[in-house]
Amino acid sequence: MSFTDSSFFKLVRSEESTFNEVPSSPTMLELQNTGEGFGFKPKTETSQTIRADRQTPDLVLVGGNIEGDFKFELGYGQYEDLMEHALMSDFTNPVNLSGTDVAAVADDGGSGDSAITTSALDFTAFVKGQWILIGGFANIANNITLQIKTVTTTKITFFGAKLADESASNTITIDNEGTLSNGVTKKSMLFEKQFTDNNLFQNFRGNRIGGMTLDFSVEKIVTGSFKLMGCVASQITTSTIAGGVTPASALEVMNSAVDFKSIEIDNVAATSTLLSIKSEIDNGLRGQSGLGILGNAGIGCGRIQVTGDLEVYLDPAAAIAFYNAGITNTAFKVSYKVEDSSGRAYIFTFYKVKLSDFGANADSIDKDVPIKDSYEAVMDDSGLTGLTMQIDKIES
Numbered sequence: 001m002s003f004t005d006s007s008f009f010k011l012v013r014s015e016e017s018t019f020n021e022v023p024s025s026p027t028m029l030e031l032q033n034t035g036e037g038f039g040f041k042p043k044t045e046t047s048q049t050i051r052a053d054r055q056t057p058d059l060v061l062v063g064g065n066i067e068g069d070f071k072f073e074l075g076y077g078q079y080e081d082l083m084e085h086a087l088m089s090d091f092t093n094p095v096n097l098s099g100t101d102v103a104a105v106a107d108d109g110g111s112g113d114s115a116i117t118t119s120a121l122d123f124t125a126f127v128k129g130q131w132i133l134i135g136g137f138a139n140i141a142n143n144i145t146l147q148i149k150t151v152t153t154t155k156i157t158f159f160g161a162k163l164a165d166e167s168a169s170n171t172i173t174i175d176n177e178g179t180l181s182n183g184v185t186k187k188s189m190l191f192e193k194q195f196t197d198n199n200l201f202q203n204f205r206g207n208r209i210g211g212m213t214l215d216f217s218v219e220k221i222v223t224g225s226f227k228l229m230g231c232v233a234s235q236i237t238t239s240t241i242a243g244g245v246t247p248a249s250a251l252e253v254m255n256s257a258v259d260f261k262s263i264e265i266d267n268v269a270a271t272s273t274l275l276s277i278k279s280e281i282d283n284g285l286r287g288q289s290g291l292g293i294l295g296n297a298g299i300g301c302g303r304i305q306v307t308g309d310l311e312v313y314l315d316p317a318a319a320i321a322f323y324n325a326g327i328t329n330t331a332f333k334v335s336y337k338v339e340d341s342s343g344r345a346y347i348f349t350f351y352k353v354k355l356s357d358f359g360a361n362a363d364s365i366d367k368d369v370p371i372k373d374s375y376e377a378v379m380d381d382s383g384l385t386g387l388t389m390q391i392d393k394i395e396s
Contacts, residue, residue, distance in 0.1 A: 008197035011036060011070065012245050015081070016188040019298075020206030020231045023190055025243030031070070032078060032248045034223070036193075038068025038204070040233035040295075064295055065287045066204050066230030074214065074222040075251040076344040080180075082226050083391060085209035086281050088301070089183030091393065095125045095176050102172035104142050104163045108155075114146075114163035116174070117155045123174075126151050129385040130179050131335075131347045131392040136172040139164050145347070145394055147267070147335065149384070159267035177393035181385070182304050191230075192242060201240045206231030208299045210285040214348075217276040222254040222338060229285045231296040252340045261345070263336040265321050272318035275370060277336065279308035279348070279377075281389075306350065306377040306389055314360050314369045322371045326355035331378075343396035350389050351380030 012028035043063040046056060072079060084090050101120045108115035116134065126132060128148055135143045146158040156174075192203040207230035214224040234241075256276075263270045263277070284302020289295075312318045325332055331352045339345035357374040377388050 002198060004195045004198050004200065008195065010194040010196055010245075011191065012194060012242060013081075013189050013191045014242075016190055016206070019186070019188045021190075023203070023205070023241050025241065026190065027244045027246060028190075028192060028242040029081075029246045030248040031082075031191075032072065032075075032251055034071045034073060036068065036070035038070060038191075038228055038230075039066065039202075041065045041067055061294070063289055064233075066207070066233050066295060067210075067228065067287075069225045069227040071223065071225045073251070073253045074224055074338070075253055076340050076342075076346070077249065078251055079224075079226075080178075080393075082209060083180060083212065085187045085189065086212040086226065086283070087180055087182045087389075087391075088185050088187065088283070088304075089180055090185070091178035091180045092176075094178055094393075095174075097121050097123075097125065097174045098136075098171055100171050101168045102174070103168040104137060104139075104166040106163055106165045107161055108157050111157070112161055113149060113157045113159060114161050115155055115157040116163070116172075119154065119168075122153050123151050123156050124153055126156065126174075126176065127179075129181075129349070129387070129390065130176050131349075131394060132156075133175045133394045133396055134172065135175075135396070136170045137166050138170055139166050142166055145337070145345075147349070175395070177395050179390055179392050181387045181390035182306075186301060188299075189228075190241075191228075192240065194240065194245075199238055200236050201238070202236045203234045203241050204230045204232070206296070206299065208285055208301065209283070211280060211282045213278070213280045215276070215278045216256045216260055216274075216336075216338070217278075218256060218274075220256050222256055222259070229287060229296070229299050231299065233295065252342065254338050254340055259338050259340055261337045261339050263334070265334060266332050267335075270317070270321065272315055272321065273313050275311040275313065277308065277310040279306065279350075281306055304388060307356070308375055308377075310373050310375065311370050312373075314371050318371055319360070322355075322373055323358055323360055326358035326373070329354065334377075337394075339394075339396075345394040345396070347392040347394060348389070349392070350377040351382070351385060351387055352378050354378065 287296040288298040290297035
């Protein structure tokens with residue numbers, strides 16, 4: 001007898017066009033992962049029948065839930081459909097503009113904010129809050145990634161004075177490969193576990209992504225997880241439901257050393273050194289059971305809650321940004337960028353962050369003193385976007 005080996009395991013998924021639909025030989029996409037822990041979780045009751053011989057007559061299966069998570073190592077382009085499910089929204093289409101009429105303005109009208117202007121292009125393909133990559137200026141310091149503060153047909157302004165004056169001459173490129181923000185579109189997926197060494201298969205229908213975690217920790221690979229809840233689990237059988245499986249593309253794993261490029265606090269580059277930053281999205285899913293159904297009849301969705309933890313070395317700047325802000329209950333905006341060796345980047349933005357717990361303790365001898373924070377991101381009420389968080393894609 002050949003026992004099943006985890007090294008031959010494959011996890012595949014496909015989008016459901018109708019929630020909890022019975023699939024018809026779908027083409028599924030391989031999902032690279034570092035381990036999974038989801039499946040059918042039974043709910044049982046022990047019979048309370050009284051017997052003179054003191055025995056229990058039965059253990060009854062009265063319901064069940066499909067739930068759990070799977071873990072991954074972050075690589076660009078690998079998990080974007082799942083990010084869309086976690087944020088209940090879609091990445092916007094890429095916007096790529098270029099022209100020889102684009103000029104850089106160091107200080108737009110004395111506002112303290114830099115800008116770019118055009119006489120021929122239409123900048124309204126971009127929106128407030130998006131991050132864009134600018135390229136082609138003779139002054140290479142102007143070829144950077146910036147977040148849009150305001151946008152009109154002929155002008156984009158940015159937060160702070162981050163550009164130098166440069167008149168239009170070269171061909172300038174302005175690019176965003178997609179922006180994903182929290183939304184309200186319910187989505188569902190079909191998953192199948194494939195134990196390929198023994199040709200055993202189990203599928204799960206009507207799955208919603210209940211949350212996502214990301215962990216950037218010093219001297220570590222960037223890791224994360226997606227948690228899910230579903231409606232129906234099949235038995236383990238020797239037949240797959242997949243009409244075909246598209247292999248996952250090559251994965252370049254991101255790390256928290258050379259790939260973690262920058263972090264901004266309130267639109268200013270942080271000068272302090274972080275040890276870790278972790279985030280968690282929770283969609284507050286709940287199983288909706290019903291008579292005559294083993295599993296869930298539906299999956300209810302709650303509000304989005306975004307929480308996390310960060311750790312930073314204690315220094316004067318860190319004390320203000322990451323400790324005193326807790327004492328004064330002051331909100332701040334956080335953005336950070338991770339980019340692989342091919343120049344493909346994600347920028348994560350949390351618009352209004354408040355500290356729910358914080359501390360700076362010299363807890364033993366001969367150690368660095370860190371600030372350890374727990375935070376929650378809430379809705380932006382500044383008038384910029386009205387969002388809680390967003391993820392931008394940039395490719396250089």
